[in-house]
Amino acid sequence: MSGSVDAAAVVAAVQRVGVELVAQEAYLTALDQQMGDGDLGITLSKIGRALQGFAATTPVEGDIGKWLGKAGMAANRAGSSSFGTLLATALMRAGKVAAGKTELGGEDLAAMFAAADAGVQERGKAQPGDKTVIDALHPAAEAFAAAIASGQSLQEAGRAALAAAEAGRDSVTPLRSKVGRASWVGERTEGKVDAGCEAFVVMLRCLVNPSG
């Protein structure tokens, strides 16, 4: 028995991530300026604000999945850079899996995580190793599912996912970016952390360690 989260917890989690994204604007902007166009922090702070507003004003009404799908659409409206669109896609896909639910158990969360991962790969068409958010997201989704399958608590599974995301992020840092804006910067991307990986780690850490 790995525990579960209810609608209030999901809303609170979305709120928390929203606050964190606003707080990290300058940091993520600086990362994206190194090998992108410098808009990642801006996009995510706009999305963070939009998610806070959405969570504050939209009641769940007995369907966490539908609510998450709508949160994804609000995110897309607020910021539609590559990462922003992928984040919106992830929310919509996770929501689809959770359709009709009022409470989410470990298996639900693992399935949502996997659906988000698949959705991001489909929409973005990047491969593992291309040095994109997928290199953090995919191992995190797998680690989460494995931990749940082996009977660990949500808390433990979350920590395993975070560790996998960080390891995934670090594993591609030495590589050359192969997809998106960073791919045009060429060899100068080698040794620099992928901004999208780091943004994903920031969000996941905030979900796993609510206090920071």
Add this chain to the structure above:
Amino acid sequence: MSGSVDAAAVVAAVQRVGVELVAQEAYLTALDQQMGDGDLGITLSKIGRALQGFAATTPVEGDIGKWLGKAGMAANRAGSSSFGTLLATALMRAGKVAAGKTELGGEDLAAMFAAADAGVQERGKAQPGDKTVIDALHPAAEAFAAAIASGQSLQEAGRAALAAAEAGRDSVTPLRSKVGRASWVGERTEGKVDAGCEAFVVMLRCLVNPSG
């Protein structure tokens, strides 16, 4: 008897001024940047080069006046900013007065100086006190004529003219420019030397003190 200059001396003087104008390019540019458009040094170095070229390739052929007039046209072709055009006008007017001469005495030179002064005032329509080259040129022409009239040598008259030009330049430095580009800079011109006055002093000094 105040002495006289022959064609060779006139050619040498024009050569010398030409060299000096090229040498002072950066200095005069810096002055014009303070309250103008920063082209005075450039214009005068182009004119300086043109005068050297003209003097080197154009024989006087028995008419110093005509030769000076042609030098003025060469100057206008080379650089036609306000100061450049006034300098060209001065040469042409001085040349008119010296038409047909093969040797210039003190009175001739005084008359040429006065004609140049009148020509510059006519072409530029500035008044004494407007803080333009006229405030150095006009007193210099008068001092030169007075010195010659009182029987001083060319050398002495030249020194008197230079002193008058410097005094005239300094007398208008505290004033606000009333004519040309500097007039648009307004009160910020107060206390700054007029670039045209200084350019005239530079040329006159080079004529009066050949060694520098």
Add this chain to the structure above:
Amino acid sequence: MKKILNQPADFVPEMLDGLLKAHPDMLSHAGDDLHCIVRADAPVMGKVALATGGGSGHLPVFLGYVGKGMLDGCAVGDVFASPSAEQMLAVTQRIHGGKGVVYIYGNYGGDVMNFDMAAEMAALEDIEVRTVLVRDDVASAPPEEAHRRRGVAGMVFAFKCAGAKADMGGSLDEVVAAAEKALANLRTMGVALSPCTVPRAGKPTFTIGEDEMEIGMGIHGEPGMKREKLQPADQITERMMTAILDDLKPQAGDRLAVMVNGLGATPLEELYIIYRKAHMMLSERGMSVYRAYVGEYATSMEMAGASITLMRVDDELAALLDHPAQTPFFVQVKL
């Protein structure tokens, strides 16, 4: 950050408001969203409609080419950020004249993902949408990975040729073919001398030394492929031209349309000095200039630098290029 603006967050909405106030005879917007720019007379019934979109900060790209003989609509994002799929859909619905819609836009992740989503949504409403990606920047990937290249100033020639084809009554297939033919025959390469600042970011995307230039920079302030010492104009031009010529491989006798594009802060005088050398290089190779475009066609706000685009034209592309057009930023009449 030294810019003439009010609140950074209002940069794009106020720019759009100004633009719509300045050109009410030519431009309008879909619904109540200023980001959804359309021709004032949209939809033009019975004509294939053309839409583009992308981030702000590139004027006249993208919305400046909305008008007669070029584009029908444009979804406008925040500075260097893609508009949303919903906005693209709103433009699509508003300009559809019954003969389908062609999306022509630069190959950028956010734009691709959102236009793909918009096309999926439009299909649900029975609007036939076709997509043409602009990937003209030779600096952004080697020829064997040409599908990875980003879209820069060359998109203007694609807008012009496809827009002319649609204006002449071309079918959806023909308009797509015109865009693809233009793109198959054009290449672009650029250099940057200074960075630019996203208003909300407040500081430049990259820094560059007083004596350096960035070869093959993008039009989003993203760094280019290489940093080098600043060279004289003729060498910079040779550098860009050689990269393009090696990739496009035009032959002696070919006619080329040439665009020398300023990135925002580079004076027109300098663009003509570049054009001069480009023209001389083509003449030396026995090629001729069919039409020359020198000016600011695709910018990165206050970035200094320039790009060159060459398009090889045959009789068909020449006729499409010559066709009249009238937009807020591009007016061309028959000579």
Add this chain to the structure above:
Amino acid sequence: MKKILNQPADFVPEMLDGLLKAHPDMLSHAGDDLHCIVRADAPVMGKVALATGGGSGHLPVFLGYVGKGMLDGCAVGDVFASPSAEQMLAVTQRIHGGKGVVYIYGNYGGDVMNFDMAAEMAALEDIEVRTVLVRDDVASAPPEEAHRRRGVAGMVFAFKCAGAKADMGGSLDEVVAAAEKALANLRTMGVALSPCTVPRAGKPTFTIGEDEMEIGMGIHGEPGMKREKLQPADQITERMMTAILDDLKPQAGDRLAVMVNGLGATPLEELYIIYRKAHMMLSERGMSVYRAYVGEYATSMEMAGASITLMRVDDELAALLDHPAQTPFFVQVKL
């Protein structure tokens, strides 16, 4: 100095060479001097000819307005330096179509002296020359000394209106009257955010702090009248508009042509943010915009900043403004 050029001394000749290579269908030159730019079809017999001239570094001013419906010729000087009287005379001779020549140019010492000399020389050859000085910059002198004001972007409206009158077959008197009427009804005011560098000088004409702006600067890099802290776009616009409105004194119900002009490095986005506020201020006062021109019309190379020009139009000026024109930088067709 960060510029794309070869030798500083070749800046202007190479720019002119590039320009003539790019626009052979529209531009040519008198004699063998590239500085003497004329319409490719000059002289247009039976038409009053218009000439202008001045220093380089202001593209599209001056030579960019040589073409059908605007100017017939332009004498081009080195950067910020007047062309010579001889060059002006060469242009005058080449464009004279038998009905006289009008000189329209900005009130700058060197230009005035040389155009005066050129007019004297032309008179000796029985070419009737009339002079119209552009003095539109309200920042450069108070109203009681309006004759001292310098000429800036407003000259483009004067070229447009006088050029249209000549194109319509107007007499020498009528063309002069059209230019003077346009000028009597227009005013300009500008701000600069950064300086510019004359290529041969190698360093900027003035320096300006990261948080400062120069009110009422000239288009030659000469300092303005006042240095202030950088303000938000709406306040800068209010500042410029108020100075113009107080001087021009248009009334409720008046129609105005508006030009928001970039000085070289200011992005079009920012110009539209300025336009937005200007438009709103006119609306609040019950005035309407007859035509809006937003872009780079008169620059100072890479200077950042902008100017606003307002021209009050009656039916006559409106018709002259609406008349078609086609030059390398200004194409206007009947809507």
